[in-house]
Every structure is written in C-alpha cells, then in structure tokens.
Amino acid sequence: MTPCKNTKYLFITGGVVSALGKGVASAAIGVLLKARGLKVTMLKLDPYINIDPGTMSPYQHGEVFVTNDGAETDLDLGHYERFIEVDMSRKNNATTGQIYYTVITKERHGDYLGNTVQVIPHITDEIKSRILDVARDNGVYDVVITEVGGTVGDIESLPFLETIRQFRLEAGVENCINIHLTLVPYIGAAGELKTKPTQHSVMKLREIGIQPDILLCRVDGHLSLDLRKKIGLFCNVPAECVIEARDVSSIYEIPLIFEEQGLGAILEQRLQLQRGEPGARRVDLDAWRQLVDKIKGPRHTVNIAMCGKYVGLKDSYKSIVEAFVHAGVANDAHVELHWIDTEKVEQSGIPESFNSMHGMVVCPGFGSRGVEGKIKMIQACRERKMPFLGICLGLQCAVIEFARHVCGLPGANSTEFDEQTPTPVIDRMETQVNIKQMGGTMRLGAYRCEVKPGSRAQQAYQTGTVLERHRHRWEVNNRYLPQLIEHGLQVSGVNPETKLVEIMELADHPWFVGVQFHPELRSRALHPHPLFRDFVAAALQFAGK
Numbered sequence: 001m002t003p004c005k006n007t008k009y010l011f012i013t014g015g016v017v018s019a020l021g022k023g024v025a026s027a028a029i030g031v032l033l034k035a036r037g038l039k040v041t042m043l044k045l046d047p048y049i050n051i052d053p054g055t056m057s058p059y060q061h062g063e064v065f066v067t068n069d070g071a072e073t074d075l076d077l078g079h080y081e082r083f084i085e086v087d088m089s090r091k092n093n094a095t096t097g098q099i100y101y102t103v104i105t106k107e108r109h110g111d112y113l114g115n116t117v118q119v120i121p122h123i124t125d126e127i128k129s130r131i132l133d134v135a136r137d138n139g140v141y142d143v144v145i146t147e148v149g150g151t152v153g154d155i156e157s158l159p160f161l162e163t164i165r166q167f168r169l170e171a172g173v174e175n176c177i178n179i180h181l182t183l184v185p186y187i188g189a190a191g192e193l194k195t196k197p198t199q200h201s202v203m204k205l206r207e208i209g210i211q212p213d214i215l216l217c218r219v220d221g222h223l224s225l226d227l228r229k230k231i232g233l234f235c236n237v238p239a240e241c242v243i244e245a246r247d248v249s250s251i252y253e254i255p256l257i258f259e260e261q262g263l264g265a266i267l268e269q270r271l272q273l274q275r276g277e278p279g280a281r282r283v284d285l286d287a288w289r290q291l292v293d294k295i296k297g298p299r300h301t302v303n304i305a306m307c308g309k310y311v312g313l314k315d316s317y318k319s320i321v322e323a324f325v326h327a328g329v330a331n332d333a334h335v336e337l338h339w340i341d342t343e344k345v346e347q348s349g350i351p352e353s354f355n356s357m358h359g360m361v362v363c364p365g366f367g368s369r370g371v372e373g374k375i376k377m378i379q380a381c382r383e384r385k386m387p388f389l390g391i392c393l394g395l396q397c398a399v400i401e402f403a404r405h406v407c408g409l410p411g412a413n414s415t416e417f418d419e420q421t422p423t424p425v426i427d428r429m430e431t432q433v434n435i436k437q438m439g440g441t442m443r444l445g446a447y448r449c450e451v452k453p454g455s456r457a458q459q460a461y462q463t464g465t466v467l468e469r470h471r472h473r474w475e476v477n478n479r480y481l482p483q484l485i486e487h488g489l490q491v492s493g494v495n496p497e498t499k500l501v502e503i504m505e506l507a508d509h510p511w512f513v514g515v516q517f518h519p520e521l522r523s524r525a526l527h528p529h530p531l532f533r534d535f536v537a538a539a540l541q542f543a544g545k
Ligand code: GLN
Pocket: 363, 364, 365, 366, 367, 391, 392, 393, 394, 416, 471, 472, 473, 474, 475
C-alpha cells in the first residue's frame, strides 16, 4: 500500500448504540477542516452485504442518495455533500458486498496466483485500496474522512476495523487519527450521566488494537469536566480530547459546538495540518454562524403539506427535509412540514388541516399504494392555486391528474400502476422495458436538462442548462404531449439528447412545478436549491407574507 503523500486520514467509528448521528458528526468535522482551507473528502464504509442500498426498503435503510455518476448510496453521503459541498461519487461509499464482489471476481480471474484468498490480507487490502482511491480522486485531497457504519462490537464491521488498525501502521501514526462517537446516557433513577457504556465500547476497540484519539460523547445536557476526566482516564484519552456532542436543535450547529470545544485545533495539532488557502489566516466559519442564526430566528413560518407514503419514517425523505431547511433560510422562514399519508386520503378524503397549508409537495415513491390519494391532493392544490412541487413520482402524478381532469382523458394512468391502462401518459421507455435485474438499473445519476426561457424553472435557475440527478424507470409519454400542451401544461425542461420531459409547469397557476429528477439531492446548507427556494417564496406569497 502506498498512501498519498501528505494526505491525512481520519477514521470515525461508533459505539454503544446505532443512530447516534455518526454521519452528521463526520460531516461536521469535515466543515471544521474545510474552514481551515483544506481539501476534504469523505468515504462511508457500510458493513452490509448488499452491493448498495438501492434494493433495500426505505423502512430498513431510509433514503437512497444518488450521486452524479449514478451510484445509489447511503444517506450519509447526503450529509457529506450538504456540509462540505463536494460532489460524491460511487467511490465514496463501499459496502461489504462490493468488497467481496471485487475480491471474488479477481479470484475467478486468477489474479491471486494460486494463493488461498482470506479476510486478511485480501479483504483488508481491498478495503485499503478503496480508501486510497478516494484520496486520489479529483486530485489529491488533504484529508480523507472515513466513516465506518455500524457499531463497534458488531461481527460484520470487524474487517473494516482491522483495516483501520493496519492502515495506521502503514500510513504513519502522524497521518491518521481515530475518532470514536459514543453515548453517555442519563439514568433517571440515579439522576446521573453514566460513562460505563463508553468505557466498554472503547475497551472493545482496544481489544482489536485500536486506541481512539478523540471521543465524541453524545449527551443529553452537559458533560462536566469531571466526567470528561473520568472518561479520559478509563479510555486512555486526554480530557481535552473528550468532546461533548450535546443534543442541538439544528444539526447545522454541530460544526460550531465542536469548534467551540477546540476540536478543530486538536485535529490541526495531532495531524500536523498545514492550513491551506484561503482559510490560512483564520478559521472561517462565518457563513455557518449566519446560517445557524437564521435557522434559529426566522421571521416567518410557512406550512407545507408533504404527501408521501413513508410518512412514519422521515429518514426516507432526508434530503427533501434538509432542502427545506436551506430554502427556509434563504426566505427568512421556518418551513413547517405537515406529513399527509395519501393512503388515508383515499379512504377519508382530503384532511381538514389542508386548509391551513401554504404549499404542497408530492414526494418520490414506487408502486401504486397511495397514488390515487396523491392525485386527489394534486387536484385540490391545483384548483386552489396553491404552490406545488412534484418530485419524480410527484411530477408523474401531476401529469396523470392534469390528463384526467383537464384534458378529458379519464383513463389516464402510469403503466407502473396499471399495465393495461388505455391512456399511458406515463410509461417506460424502450431502454427500461426488458430489464430483469433490479439493482442499479433505473435511470440513475445526473442528466442535462435544457430550461425553457421565461418559465418558473428558468426564473429559479437563472441559466439555460442544468444538471440534475435521477432515480426512476418511468417517464412522461411524449405521445400525449400535444394534448397536454394544448390544455395548458408547459414543458419547461427537456433532456437535450432524449427529448424526455424533465420539468413541467402549468400556465394558469402561480407556481406549479413538477420535476422528473431529484432537486433535493443538490441542495446544500449554504447553497439552497433554486427550485426549493422559489417554491418556499411562492408559498410565503400564498400565505400573504
Ligand atoms: N416510481 C416512479 C418511477 O420509477 C418514480 C420514482 C421516484 O419517484 N423516484 O419512475
């Protein structure tokens, strides 16, 4: 293994329980380093055997984050992009499934020259090469942050942890740092914060040869100096490297609370980081401070109805939820999201609460469950002239609704929901019809879209061509376009190569936009997506603010 010269490697593991927010903590550390003018990239190692999360249910995995190059990846990559503003690619997420697949393919090819293929060194070498590959991607990075999914103690993450142990030896102790995120629970009966789970988790790490350099302790409240000293003593870490990761009202505050406690300075010192330009003179977190101030003190509130299927599990729509935080800041507004289960709408009609909404989104989705409810909601939204944003399935439902109720095509449907529909206004393209394999076969990744001058979309984007990310099989059927257009549907974005509809709007409506792609995947904390921004602005106007 030849590590990149000068590149530093941060490894982040998690202990005690899952769902401590390791992805956000990793991304926040990325922000601290970026604020020092360093070039930072990130990698997520996932212990499961699926090749990618593309085939997993949203209930099991949450959102699938799609990269420009069409990889279906872990939702933590969304946090990375939103925080450090670096476009991720398929290189930035590796699963056990991918690692074994590569090794087994090489074995079948005879690449191991008669050797017995083993976890050590073949699997661990493959993991190392994935880490190094990320460091080299797009020129050499100053820092690679690698987040190991799962919890220390899980059988399935062992090869990743063993790799980290070896990596530190080979890349040099001065070039690597191990950060462990744990939980310090409050036990009500004792009225105390308890450090034992952290001690045990670090013990487990040390058993396999990894000594954490820094501990990030999730805690409800404040971690006193005494407790930090105690944790430090038992875990062999200086007290100043025991960082309080307290609960905060906005995840965008996390870089600031880490910086406040000196985490950035500790990393600089331990990794002997030379500050790059332009942050060389000072640590530039001004924009983050302004962002957090705006999130905490918005002038307005606006109510948005969110029509989806997985309303019980907001992680399924992670990027959309975050895009609204960003768009809210741009409009000095708190965007209150009200989730509407459209299956219920099918049984009991449009909910009473719809009357107090100022805008409506129809979320992406798969399968026919809840679709008729969505169509009902879209009709109400269109007729009330309430701002509308339809994303992927949301656009498809909007086209069906328009075809049925405005163009006089009552049988209009998508072949996804009714294969025999006489009026397939949404249909699969030739390239999708004969696909038998499920994984990685949708229209995936960034495609160009030409935006029509004078449209709402163009007002938002302020440019003629945009690149947006896709994840779907069905498309607007161009055969029905003349009829749709004749009745007032505007095609305001088209793929220049395939002529497929990428954006539609309604002429006779203040702000009604459907997009075949996923704009939420390109919204960043400091750079809101223009369509979300303008949609929120339209909703504020609808609310009379
Ligand atoms: N089910 C639709 C399709 O595959 C929409 C997908 C989505 O919303 N991401 O085309």
